[in-house]
Amino acid sequence: MEQRNFKALVVEKIADTQFQRCIKQRSVSELPPGDVLIRVQYSSLNFKDALSATGNPGVTRNFPHTPGIDAVGVVAHSDSKLWQAGDQVIVTSYDLGMNTDGGLSEYIRVPAQWVVALPSNLTPAQAMSYGTAGLTAALMITALIDNGVQPQDGEILVTGATGGVGSVAVAILATLGYNVCAATGKASQTAYLKQLGATSVIDRNELTENKRPMLKERWAGVVDVVGGETLSCAIKATKYTGTVTCSGMVSDVSFTTSIFPFILRGVKLIGIDSVECKMENRLSAWQQMANQFKPTCLSNLTSEIKLEQAEAQLLAMLDGKSHGRFIVNLQ
Ligand SMILES: NC(=O)c1ccc[n+]([C@@H]2O[C@H](COP(=O)([O-])OP(=O)(O)OC[C@H]3O[C@@H](n4cnc5c(N)ncnc54)[C@H](OP(=O)(O)O)[C@@H]3O)[C@@H](O)[C@H]2O)c1
Structure with missing residues (x-):
């Protein structure tokens, strides 16, 4: 498992205020410690990812770094009783994508307490349309x-x-x-x-x-x-x-x-803070998003892109030139 290689967007610091972004091969052994290893199916792009990808120190201090504050995927391995291999799960916020390697990657490893079950009424893509x-x-x-x-x-x-x-x-x-x-x-x-x-x-x-x-x-x-x-x-x-x-x-x-x-x-x-919001409020919000809040036009506000297109889209977002939600297909 620790030998497994995968693709991730990596931001590197090349000078004091200069950062570059590229797709790199990484190994599971390089991921941060955590109880749950997740094979990511989709991530999404948020304003905070654009800040992290361009080296904003208010979001990310340690480089090289993989941004991505959102991920949905399947548990590949769990050291926690809370989750089992094969569970379909969502991780958003906490420190994911900030100073913990994030979802713009085929794998993430996170503490079990950050993980939420994918509600039955949402597909993985829909979960990231929300993110x-x-x-x-x-x-x-x-x-x-x-x-x-x-x-x-x-x-x-x-x-x-x-x-x-x-x-x-x-x-x-x-x-x-x-x-x-x-x-x-x-x-x-x-x-x-x-x-x-x-x-x-x-x-x-x-x-x-x-x-x-x-x-x-x-x-x-x-x-x-x-x-x-x-x-x-x-x-x-x-x-x-x-x-x-x-x-x-x-x-x-x-x-x-x-x-x-x-x-x-x-x-x-x-x-409103969604980063450290209490788990009971987070679970309740995901249930509402899967049911009474769910708009029929969710797919109309979503564009699906590949990992290779994420950099350009993040820069457009910083420039105020994007609209709607972007989900990144990592399957
Ligand atoms: N508190 C939390 O937990 C939390 C969670 C998520 C996001 N946020 C914050 O919420 C904000 C929006 O996030 P987002 O992901 O929706 O970002 P986004 O997709 O980049 O959307 C921001 C929108 O704001 C408008 N805008 C951009 N620059 C502006 C300016 N100078 N003056 C007025 N309007 C401007 C643009 O919309 P129009 O062109 O339509 O005006 C832009 O599309 C960010 O500050 C983000 O950090 C906070």
């Missing part, structure tokens, strides 16, 4: 629902709408009967967003008014991955007792707001 992006979208939508935001309350704003988290969020919300306003910088993708179920599409530049402490009430709920001024603007235009969820910072890590939306409108701001 971390989908899990995050599902956790954000669950937070809206748990805070009482209902379809009849009005529009839900989704920012970064053509991205991974955004696309899945639009599709799930539409499946649940919500009226979704998708904010995007890609006017050319209006038809794509409508096909996912967005009721309206706005230019993301409309969400940059930042001088007044509050704006006209519009959103019953918000799913924000952009941060910065976009998040400020969303909070200020959220309706009385509405809920804003935030998980990302593609524009900025900082944002400004006064206290007024919170104390005059009772607006709630909820941060």
Whole structure:
């Protein structure tokens, strides 16, 4: 088993701030320690993978390194009683693909506690269509629902709408009967967003008014991955007792707001983390994604690529030029 060779995307540091990516043959013996060895069937591409692949020290510090925060596959060997060879499993987040070699590889080895069983209603490809992006979208939508935001309350704003988290969020919300306003910088993708179920599409530049402490009430709920001024603007235009969820910072890590939306409108701001989220919430989210949240258009927001195409796609993602979800076939 330890002698087995396989293919992986490897990022190497060639100078202080210079990194190169190539496909390399690796051996199982080089994988990090862990209880469960998994033969990966599919991985997927997330914004964090793009940061890791280009040497962002906030994500990955040790090189050479294999990115890939998502993987679905079959257990090849297990030293844990929790899993047996042949089990069909998903691993997302924790340290996978950050400083632990990740899913852009034919094999991964991880602690048993990171592993989740593939729900019976999902194929391996569908699980990666969701991946971390989908899990995050599902956790954000669950937070809206748990805070009482209902379809009849009005529009839900989704920012970064053509991205991974955004696309899945639009599709799930539409499946649940919500009226979704998708904010995007890609006017050319209006038809794509409508096909996912967005009721309206706005230019993301409309969400940059930042001088007044509050704006006209519009959103019953918000799913924000952009941060910065976009998040400020969303909070200020959220309706009385509405809920804003935030998980990302593609524009900025900082944002400004006064206290007024919170104390005059009772607006709630909820941060979402899918990396260390409790196992009970993770399992519940995967069950929802496999059942009541599952959009019929999941395959329409997904493009399947080979490992050899991952580098170009990750760079396009950093450039803001990709849309939807990319799954990487490693079979
Ligand atoms: N907290 C968590 O657990 C968690 C989990 C997953 C992801 N995230 C974070 O969520 C964010 C989105 O992840 P993702 O995988 O969906 O990324 P993605 O696929 O690259 O999508 C990001 C989208 O944001 C929009 N965008 C890009 N640059 C922008 C800018 N400068 N200003 C405004 N909008 C911009 C673009 O959509 P449009 O062109 O449609 O506007 C882009 O497609 C990232 O910050 C990621 O790290 C957090």
